[in-house]
Amino acid sequence: MIGMRQMTELRMDQNPKPNMGAFLYRDPDQGSYLLMQLNLLRLDQVLTDVLLCADNTEIPCHRAVLASSSPYFTAMFCRHFRESQQDKVGLKGISSSILSAIVDYVYTGTISISLDIVLPLMQAASMLQYARLFEACSYFLQEQLSPDNCLSMIRLSEILHCRSLKDKAREMAVQNFSDVSASEDLCEMSLPELMGYLEDDGLCAEEEQVFETLLAWIHHDPFSRRGSISDLFTKVRLRYIHPTYLFQFIASDPLIQSSTLCTELIESVRRLMFSVSTKCGSDLKPLWMTPRRYTCQETLVLVGGRKNNEQTSREALLFDERTQRWQWLAKLPLRLYKASYVCIHSILYVLGGLTMNTKHRVVSTAVYTLSLKTNQWRTAEPMIQPRFAHQSVSYLHFIFVLGGLGPDRQVCDTVERYNSMFNQWEIMAPMPTAVLHPATAANDQRIYLFGGEDAMQNPVRMTQVYHIGRNMWSKMESRTVKNVSAPAGVIDDKIYIIGGYTRRVIAYDTKANRFIKCENMKERRMHHAATVLNKKLYVTGGRFINGHDVIEDSDSFECYDPKTDTWTSKGTLPYKLFDHGSLSMVCVSNKSNPP
Template identity: 25%
Template sequence: MMAGAQRSQTSFHFCHNPHAGSLLQGLQELRSDNLLTDVILCVSGKEIPCHRSVLAACSEYFRAMFCNGLRESKDYKVTIHEVSPDALQLIVDYAYTSEITITEDNAWQLLEGANFFQILPVRDACVTFVSNNFSAKDCLQMMQVGNMLSCPDLEKNASLCALKEFTTVSKTPEFLSLTKDQLITLISSDDLNASEKTVYRAVMTWINHDTRKRKKEMRELMELVRFPFMDKLYFLENVDNNNAVRKSCQDILTETRRYQLFPEEVESPCTRPRRTSGLREAVLVFGGLEKMEIGENPAVFSNSITCSPEPSTSSWTRVSRMKRKNDSRFAVAVLGTRNVIVSCGAKSRDVWLYHPELNSWHKLAQMKENRYHHKLAVVQGKVYAIGGRNLSSESSPWTSVEVYDRIQNKWTESVSLPKSRCGHAVAVVDGNIYVMGGLDTEYKDTSTVYRFSPGDSQWQSQTDMPLTTYAITASVLNGNIYVATLTNFLCYKPCENGGSWSVVVGVGTLCMYGMTVLWWESSHLWWL
C-alpha cells in the first residue's frame, strides 16, 4: 500500500430529499393511468379507482378496513355511504398529492369526511378555515357540529366566537335550542362580552321558550348572572319586581341589594367582574428585604409598592410607598375588588387602607394587639387578623384573633385559634378561613390545619399537612389551596371530611417570599 493512499470508507449514508415527492407523483401518475389500482371506491354512483396501500397509509379508517381481514380487504369495489362524491374525490386526491382546496361551499363536507376517515391534517385545516369565517349567526351551530364530530378545537373556537358576540348570538334561533349545560358554559365565563342586563334577558328568553320544562332551572342559571354589576335602576324595575325571579332567587336578590349598599362586605362568584367590565387584575408587591443583616449592620426593608399587570415581563412600576419605613412581617389582604388593607408589623398597631386607583392612603382604627408575623383574611367584607406575636423576644405566638368591621371602623375580638401560631399561612375558600402550619408556643414547626367560618363558635381541625413547616404562604386557585413551603409546593383540596394533601412539586429552597394568583389567558401562580 502506498504511504499516502486515502483510507477507504466503511459506509456512506445517502438521502435524496426529493424522493418522497417523486414517489407521491409516481403513484398519482399510476392512478391517473389506472395502473396497478386494486380497489374502486363507489359513492352515489361515482367510481374512484385507488391503491389500497395509499389509502391505508393516509387514513386510519382505511388502514383498519384493509389491514384487519375485513371483507372490504378483498372486495374490488367498496361502497362508501358516509360522505358526498365530491368530498371523497377531494380526499382521495389529497392522499396522492398532499394538496386540497377548501372553500365555503365544501368546507363542511370535507370536515365531516376528514373526521370520519381520520385524516387529521385535512380535518385541522378545515377547522382553521371554518374558524376564520365564523359569524355571530352561525357560531352556535358550529359549536354543536364540533361537539357532534368530537372536534374540540372547532367547539372551542365556536364557543369563543359566541362569547365575543353574545349580544347578537342570544337573539338567534339556535340560542333557544341550547342545552342547559351549554348555556351555563357561556354565561359563567369571565370572557363573556355583554352587559349583565343582556345576560339576564337572554336567560329569561331561554327559560320562557319552554317555561314548563325550563322554569326549574331558573335558580341555577340566575346564580351565574352577575347582578352586582347590573344597572341599579334596571335591576330594581325589571329583576327585583319579577315575581318568578323573586320566588326562586330571593337570596340572590338580597345579596345584590346588599352589595349595592356595602360592596366590600359581599364576596361571592357573582361579585367577580367579567373582563369586559374594564377592571383588570394586577399584582402588587409590598415591601421586601433590600439588604441582609451583616454583622452590626441591621437588615434594611423596602417600603415601596410595585405593580405589574403582567408579572412575566419586566414591566414593574413603583406606584406608592407604605406609610411605615423599614417595616417587616406585616400583613396584606385585598378588601373588596379595588382596595388593599395593610396591618403594620414591628412595633405598631396601625392599619392602613390603600386605594390603588387614587394612589391614596386612609388610616383605619388600630388593632387591639401589636401583631407581628400574623396574617389577614377577608370574609364577607370583614377583616380577620389571625395569630402572630409581639416583637418582644420574650413573647410567644398568640391564639388570639380579632376582626375589623369597616362600617363601625372598629376591631373586636373573635374566636381564638385552638393553638398559638405565628409564621403560618392563611387562605379563604367558599367563605371558610384556613390556617396552616406555623410556629407554636415553643417555636417548633407545626403541620396542623384549622378551618373557621363566620358564625362558628370554634375552629375545626382538618387533615394535617404532610410536613411541619413555618414562614409559608398560600393562594387559592380553582377551589384548591396551594401552599409554598421552604422546600415544597403543596396542594390542599378542602372537603367536609377534613380535606386531602398532595405534593405538587419540589421548589428548592425559598425564603421570605409571597405568592398570589393572577388571572390572565389562563390561571397561574406566581412566587414573588
C-alpha cells in the same frame, strides 16, 4: 478415486441443511405503484368500462376501482342496480370540476383543498361516501376557524352533518366567548343553544358578561324572547358577581324587574349578604352553590414588600402554574412600606402603608386596586384612618382592616370595615388588645387574630376573635400561640399558622376548638407570606434565622399539602422578598382544562 459428483454430494451432506421455510416478501411501494399504473390506464382510456357524467362532461373510469374506493359505488356496481349495466352514469348535484377532482383523488390519493372548492367538495364527498376526504375537508375548515366565524361554522357543520367541525367550532366559541358574545350570529341562536353555552362549566367569560349576553339576546327580539328571562337568569352564577354590579345594575334592569323569579333570587342574595352568613336558603342554594366555571383559574399574585433588602418594592408578580414561570404585572403607583394586601371580587387591594417616595414619610389612608383583566392600578375609596403595619382580611363582600401603627407610631386597636356593596368605610368595635403582626384569618362569620406582639415587642400569647355579624370581640389566653409576623390560611375550617420566628406550623380547628401540630418548616421564618390555592398553602419569601443565628432574606417558594402533611419546594422567587402580599386571585383563562 472418488468422482467430482460424489465429492460435491459429500460436501453438501457435511453442511447443515438450509432453512426450508418460506420467505415472506413485502413490497412497500406496491400500493402506490399499482395506483399510478391504474391512473395511467385511465388517462389512456385503457380497460375503462364506465363514464361518469356531470355538466355534459364524461370522465372515463374503471368500475372495479370505483367500487373498491367507496361504499356508494360498491352498491351502485355490485348490487344489481341499473347503473351496473350502463356505460354512462350521470351524477346529479356535482359539478364536473369537483367530480374530476374526486376521480383524480381516487386514482392518486391526493387532492388540493381550497376555500373556493371546499364546500362543494365536502358535499360531494358526503354524497359519494368518501369519508376520509370528507374529514380532510373538515380539517381544512377547522384550520380556518376564528372567533368571528366559529358560530357560522357551527351552522355549516349542522348542514353538512359534520360532527368534528361542529365540536371544534363550539370549543372555539366557548373559549373565546368574550369575543363571540358581541357577534350578530349569537343573537340568532335558539334558546336551547344559548342555554347550552351559559350553563357550560368551560365557558370563558366573567359572570357579568354572561348576564350582558343574555340581555343582548333578548333585546334582539324582545317580543318573542322576553319570557325566557327567568330560565336564562338561572344560568348566571350570582355568587361570583360583584355586589355593586348585581344590586345596582342587574337588579334595576327592567327585564329583571319584570320577572318575579329573578327579583326573588336577587332579594335572596341581598338577605344572605346582609345577614353576614355563608348559609343560604333552599330557594337559592342550588344556584348559589354552583362552582366557578373551570376557566376561572386561581392564580398566585405577589405584591409590594422589601426586595433584596434594599428598598420597598413596587413590583407585582403573577405565578403561571402551567409554565411554572413568573410574570410581571403593572407596578404599584408608589412605594409603600408595610401596607396591607387583600383580594375581594377578583380585585387586589393595597391599603394604607407608609409612603416612601417623598421627603416627608406620610402614613397613608390611600387604597389602590388592581384588576388582572385590565392590569391597571386605580385609586379606591380611602380608609378612614391612616395606618401601616396593619392587617387586612376579606369576608364575603367586606374588607376588614385591623390595628397597625398610626401617624404617632403608636400601636392602635381600631378596626374599620369596607362594604363593597355601598363603596364605603365604617368604624367597627376595637380589638380587646392592640397587637402588631398577628396571624389573621376569617372563617364562618369570625375573624381570628393569633398572637403578635405588643408595643414593647413582647409576644402576646392570645387568640382574639371578632364575630362579624354581632360586631363583638372575645379573647382567650393560649400557651400554644406564640407567633409574630406569621401568615395564616384557611383550608376546610382549619386555620394554619405558619412560622413566626419559629419553624412551627400549627392548625387551629375552628369546629373542635383545638390546635393540631403540623410538619415544621425547614428554617425559623418570619415576615413571609402565604396564601391558599386549590386547598394547598403556598408560602413565599420572608426572613429566616440561619444556623449561625443570623437573619437572612429569603427567595424560597414552598407548598404545604395538609392532606399529606408534607412540604415541597416550588423553586425560588425572582428575587428575595419579605413583608409582601401574597394573594389568590381568580382570572378567566381559555387555556384551562376541566379538573
